Amino acid sequence: MTSSSTDDKYKQRMQRKKEHIDKKIAEANEERGIIILITGNGKGKSTSGFGTVLRCVGHGLKAGVAQFIKGKWDCGERNILEKLGVDFHVMGTGFTWDTQNKELDTQAAQEVWQETRKMLSNPELTLVLLDELTYIARYGYIDTDEIIEALNNRPKMQSVIITGRGCPQPLTDIADTISEIKDVRHAYNSGVKAQKGIDW
Amino acid sequence: MTSSSTDDKYKQRMQRKKEHIDKKIAEANEERGIIILITGNGKGKSTSGFGTVLRCVGHGLKAGVAQFIKGKWDCGERNILEKLGVDFHVMGTGFTWDTQNKELDTQAAQEVWQETRKMLSNPELTLVLLDELTYIARYGYIDTDEIIEALNNRPKMQSVIITGRGCPQPLTDIADTISEIKDVRHAYNSGVKAQKGIDW
Numbered sequence: 320m321t322s323s324s325t326d327d328k329y330k331q332r333m334q335r336k337k338e339h340i341d342k343k344i345a346e347a348n349e350e351r352g353i354i355i356l357i358t359g360n361g362k363g364k365s366t367s368g369f370g371t372v373l374r375c376v377g378h379g380l381k382a383g384v385a386q387f388i389k390g391k392w393d394c395g396e397r398n399i400l401e402k403l404g405v406d407f408h409v410m411g412t413g414f415t416w417d418t419q420n421k422e423l424d425t426q427a428a429q430e431v432w433q434e435t436r437k438m439l440s441n442p443e444l445t446l447v448l449l450d451e452l453t454y455i456a457r458y459g460y461i462d463t464d465e466i467i468e469a470l471n472n473r474p475k476m477q478s479v480i481i482t483g484r485g486c487p488q489p490l491t492d493i494a495d496t497i498s499e500i501k502d503v504r505h506a507y508n509s510g511v512k513a514q515k516g517i518d519w
Numbered sequence: 520m521t522s523s524s525t526d527d528k529y530k531q532r533m534q535r536k537k538e539h540i541d542k543k544i545a546e547a548n549e550e551r552g553i554i555i556l557i558t559g560n561g562k563g564k565s566t567s568g569f570g571t572v573l574r575c576v577g578h579g580l581k582a583g584v585a586q587f588i589k590g591k592w593d594c595g596e597r598n599i600l601e602k603l604g605v606d607f608h609v610m611g612t613g614f615t616w617d618t619q620n621k622e623l624d625t626q627a628a629q630e631v632w633q634e635t636r637k638m639l640s641n642p643e644l645t646l647v648l649l650d651e652l653t654y655i656a657r658y659g660y661i662d663t664d665e666i667i668e669a670l671n672n673r674p675k676m677q678s679v680i681i682t683g684r685g686c687p688q689p690l691t692d693i694a695d696t697i698s699e700i701k702d703v704r705h706a707y708n709s710g711v712k713a714q715k716g717i718d719w
Contacts, residue, residue: 325621326621326622329621330620330621343707344713346710347707347708347710347711347712347713348710348712349709349710349711349712350711350712350714351711352714353706353711353714353717355562355706355717357563359700359701361698361699361700362555362696362698363557363563363567363698363700364567365570366566366567366568366570366571366573366574367563367564367566367567367570368566368570369570369573369574370563370565370566370567370568370569370570370571370573370596371566371570371717373566373569373570373573373595373596373599373600374566374569374595374596374716374717374719375595375716375717376595376599377594377595377596377597377598377599377600378595378598378715378716380715380716382716394577395573395574395575395576395577395578396570396573396574396577397577398577398578399573399576399577399599399603400573400577403599420526420530421525421526421529421530422526445716445717446716446717478714478717494704495704495706495709495711496562496704496705496706496707497703497704498561498562498563498700498701498702498703499561499700499701499703500559500561500563500698500699500700500701501559501698501699501700501701502698503697503698503699504694504695504696504697505696506553506555506695506696507543507547507696508547509549509695510546510547510548510549511547511549511550511551511553511695512547512548512549512550513544513547514550514552514553514678515578515580516574516575516578516580516582516645516646517553517555517571517574517575517645517646517678519574
């Protein structure tokens with residue numbers, strides 16, 4: 320095959336791809352905020368949520384974060400995002416397997432949830448990240464129906480990202496976008512120590 | 520069941536969980552940088568990479584980014600990360616289906632790759648994000664063996680994140696952690712327009 324026919328083939332392939340993409344862009348014309356669920360056992364759920372918050376504030380838009388479960392560790396993301404004006408609410412009791420106290424965990428979750436409700440009714444926020452909300456719903460710290468009601472009543476243009484494993488089905492049902500992160504391989508299981516700046 | 524027996528059960532479950540987690544933490548004691556591959560068709564690959572960069576610089580550590588394929592769009596992540604001192608290299612020609620010119624695409628990829636090589640030999644960088652590198656390898660813009668060699672020779676404590684679909688097998692083989700993001704559902708396919716601050 321001559322070099323110019325290879326080039327032509329490349330050009331034709333990219334032209335077809337462009338037509339396909341342009342068609343899909345033209346078809347997607349409904350303007351509204353969406354609910355994104357990032358679930359599954361693989362690494363990357365919270366970082367994907369925080370990456371989208373970064374993207375959002377990088378465009379000069381406003382975002383809020385509610386961080387359930389985690390919270391006692393020094394949080395790299397929070398150090399920067401709070402300075403950039405991101406509204407940050409953290410459960411702060413640490414992992415449930417550290418506290419081992421259901422009453423305390425429920426109370427801490429409820430406190431963050433009350434702040435979350437305010438964010439979910441604030442039209443100035445383009446994006447609200449509910450990091451590890453799924454566990455809170457699954458363990459019954461907050462009623463799933465109450466979460467769904469707050470989500471359904473949020474401002475029309477507000478998007479919400481929910482992260483965590485094992486999302487209850489009714490909450491899964493109302494998500495517009497669902498990404499399931501499969502754990503194909505994890506360095507941790509080969510004996511590599513979790514690292515600051517990478518794993519937390 | 521009485522409330523106190525429920526509490527006991529909760530406490531026992533969390534104690535068992537803690538024992539399991541503590542054991543795994545004790546076993547994972549090798550200290551070195553890792554290669555993380557974030558692949559699959561679902562939404563969240565690049566944002567997960569950028570979220571980890573944010574985490575890293577949030578701890579006061581240094582990171583670098585090479586962004587292949589994308590680059591002409593206003594990039595929310597870049598607006599913030601460059602100001603935070605992140606080393607940023609962008610292909611800048613835009614999508615390959617827009618340029619439709621293999622020679623131009625290859626040249627642009629090679630230019631970013633030369634900068635990438637420098638980052639992959641800089642021990643000051645805790646993390647290097649190679650956003651959408653998989654396409655560059657797959658389309659043959661850069662030789663996969665050359666990429667693997669540069670990765671294998673990087674500083675011991677440096678971690679690398681590679682994002683993109685369809686990663687060539689030899690590059691997949693050297694990854695320590697692999698997350699595959701499955702596209703369970705996507706708002707775009709229900710006609711919702713891509714949004715600034717969420718999708719780009």
